[in-house]
Amino acid sequence: MAEEEDTIPVEEMVLSLVDQTGSINTSDVAKKLNVDHQVIVGTVKSLQSLGSGNIIIAKQQQSERWELTSEGEEVAQRGSHEAILFAAIHPEKGTLQSHLMKSSPNAKVGFSKAMSAGWLTIDKKGEDGPRVFRKVNTIVDTVQQQLQQVAAGNVTEVSDQQLKELKKRKLINMVVVKSFLVTKGSEFTTSLEKPETDLTPEMLASGSWKDKKFKPYNFDSLGVMPPSGHLHPLMKVRTEYRQIFLEMGFSEMPTNNFVESSFWNFDALFQPQQHPARDMHDTFFVKEPRHATDFPMDYLERVKTVHSEGGYGSQGYLYDWKLEEAKKNILRTHTTAVSARMLYKLAQQETFRPAKYFSIDRVFRNETLDATHLAEFHQIEGVVADYNLTLGDLIGILYEFFKKLGIMKLRFKPAFNPYTEPSMEVFSYHEGLQKWVEIGNSGVFRPEMLLPMGLPKDVSVIAWGLSLERPTMIKYGIDNIRDMVGHKVNLQMVQDNPLCRLDKSPQ
Numbered sequence: 001m002a003e004e005e006d007t008i009p010v011e012e013m014v015l016s017l018v019d020q021t022g023s024i025n026t027s028d029v030a031k032k033l034n035v036d037h038q039v040i041v042g043t044v045k046s047l048q049s050l051g052s053g054n055i056i057i058a059k060q061q062q063s064e065r066w067e068l069t070s071e072g073e074e075v076a077q078r079g080s081h082e083a084i085l086f087a088a089i090h091p092e093k094g095t096l097q098s099h100l101m102k103s104s105p106n107a108k109v110g111f112s113k114a115m116s117a118g119w120l121t122i123d124k125k126g127e128d129g130p131r132v133f134r135k136v137n138t139i140v141d142t143v144q145q146q147l148q149q150v151a152a153g154n155v156t157e158v159s160d161q162q163l164k165e166l167k168k169r170k171l172i173n174m175v176v177v178k179s180f181l182v183t184k185g186s187e188f189t190t191s192l193e194k195p196e197t198d199l200t201p202e203m204l205a206s207g208s209w210k211d212k213k214f215k216p217y218n219f220d221s222l223g224v225m226p227p228s229g230h231l232h233p234l235m236k237v238r239t240e241y242r243q244i245f246l247e248m249g250f251s252e253m254p255t256n257n258f259v260e261s262s263f264w265n266f267d268a269l270f271q272p273q274q275h276p277a278r279d280m281h282d283t284f285f286v287k288e289p290r291h292a293t294d295f296p297m298d299y300l301e302r303v304k305t306v307h308s309e310g311g312y313g314s315q316g317y318l319y320d321w322k323l324e325e326a327k328k329n330i331l332r333t334h335t336t337a338v339s340a341r342m343l344y345k346l347a348q349q350e351t352f353r354p355a356k357y358f359s360i361d362r363v364f365r366n367e368t369l370d371a372t373h374l375a376e377f378h379q380i381e382g383v384v385a386d387y388n389l390t391l392g393d394l395i396g397i398l399y400e401f402f403k404k405l406g407i408m409k410l411r412f413k414p415a416f417n418p419y420t421e422p423s424m425e426v427f428s429y430h431e432g433l434q435k436w437v438e439i440g441n442s443g444v445f446r447p448e449m450l451l452p453m454g455l456p457k458d459v460s461v462i463a464w465g466l467s468l469e470r471p472t473m474i475k476y477g478i479d480n481i482r483d484m485v486g487h488k489v490n491l492q493m494v495q496d497n498p499l500c501r502l503d504k505s506p507q
């Protein structure tokens with residue numbers, strides 16, 4: 001492998017040149033060694049990182065030099081356009097101008113330059129058209145010679161006027177060359193001892209580590225970004241809310257069914273079948289399967305009764321409740337449908353035990369779309385079932401919940417929900433906007449909802465809800481919801497957005 005043995009590492013060549021001359025320019029060395037300039041620059045950077053970084057000193061320089069364009073390279077190799085055209089003319093008979101113009105790709109430029117150089121004469125009286133003759137026997141292709149001088153770096157052999165003419169013909173360009181002047185550092189050496197980067201078992205066993213130099217740790221270097229996926233901002237904020245509920249002792253409800261029966265989504269919540277929220281313009285109905293079939297029939301009968309005749313001290317809605325309506329499958333319009341299922345299940349236990357549930361998942365509403373509303377959103381919902389809970393308990397837990405989000409100032413406004421009485425809209429003071437903004441809704445589930453399930457009369461259930469999108473858009477400064485969710489989302493936003501830390505109040 002003679003060739004390999006003769007190959008001296010570029011680092012050693014550079015050090016040797018610096019040693020011999022005291023200083024080198026990376027651009028000159030690249031030409032001398034016939035390697036790309038960037039190879040020499042990379043070598044200099046590598047040498048600068050060795051030891052304590054004082055082997056060499058590299059100072060950036062900037063110079064200008066003439067460089068051949070691709071057309072200039074072509075002319076330097078094959079001759080100028082005018083020389084090529086002159087060679088295409090028959091020495092005695094001349095050549096028809098029409099043929100000459102097809103003799104080479106740049107014949108037109110060549111003809112013009114050859115005429116200007118006095119190399120040609122033209123006979124326009126010929127029967128078969130203008131004929132071009134050589135005016136001289138031989139020519140000197142000075143353009144090619146000048147370009148070859150420039151390519152070789154002998155620019156001083158070419159006059160300024162000639163350089164100006166070559167530039168005008170776009171055969172050369174002036175380029176800025178950034179290079180480095182390399183001189184000896186305080187720890188200059190030509191004998192490279194690459195520092196070890198790993199302490200190996202062999203070194204420890206043989207003791208050879210004692211004679212080795214090890215590369216110092218660079219504690220400032222950043223870790224390599226692992227090629228990995230990136231969580232969507234919504235999912236980051238969901239995790240923060242989930243953590244808050246878990247800290248407060250809540251258990252997560254199973255929300256993995258987007259399709260729900262109207263029974264659990266509306267009827268079980270004592271929402272009458274003629275309520276406007278139950279028609280097509282607010283709710284998405286499922287075509288296939290169109291109907292749900294599996295209901296706890298004894299419970300369903302109690303729901304039917306409380307709607308149509310009343311009961312438990314309520315007069316009901318006194319309408320003809322229809323099973324057909326309750327069977328219709330929809331995309332759930334709120335996660336309160338899941339809360340209803342969980343409370344019914346809780347009521348089936350032999351002995352009632354207080355419970356705290358939460359859910360954070362997608363709900364669907366056939367709503368008018370705008371910059372902050374899509375036909376779906378993630379609902380966050382908290383539910384507490386215990387003996388004799390009051391509105392005061394609800395207000396207290398809302399303060400506790402929102403305090404964990406750094407929100408202390410709350411106001412409550414009476415509101416209406418079909419399934420809660422009393423109900424309250426929750427407001428907090430937005431320092432940035434200098435105004436009170438709605439941050440959720442809440443209430444105490446009605447007896448007409450709870451008692452048909454079989455929950456004890458002295459058990460009450462308080463609940464509240466908000467969306468995941470609103471706080472996420474505020475947290476990440478997103479104005480249009482389509483910049484956060486949907487097919488137009490810029491995935492780079494998902495990759496770039498920082499981790500989410502919701503402002504948590506001290507415990």
Ligand code: FB9
Nearest residue numbers: 379405420438439440441442443463464465466467470471
């Ligand atoms: O999320 C809402 N606003 C909000 C929430 C948080 C926030 O920042 C964080 C605190 C730091 C900023 C704003 N809202 C509820 C209020 C409005 O945005 C409202 O215009 C939009 N609402 C959605 C439904 O609109 C069709 C938000 C969504 C909502 C509303 C009500 C409930 C859930 C979500 C509920 C409920 C409920 C009530 C009683 C019992 C059980 C559940």
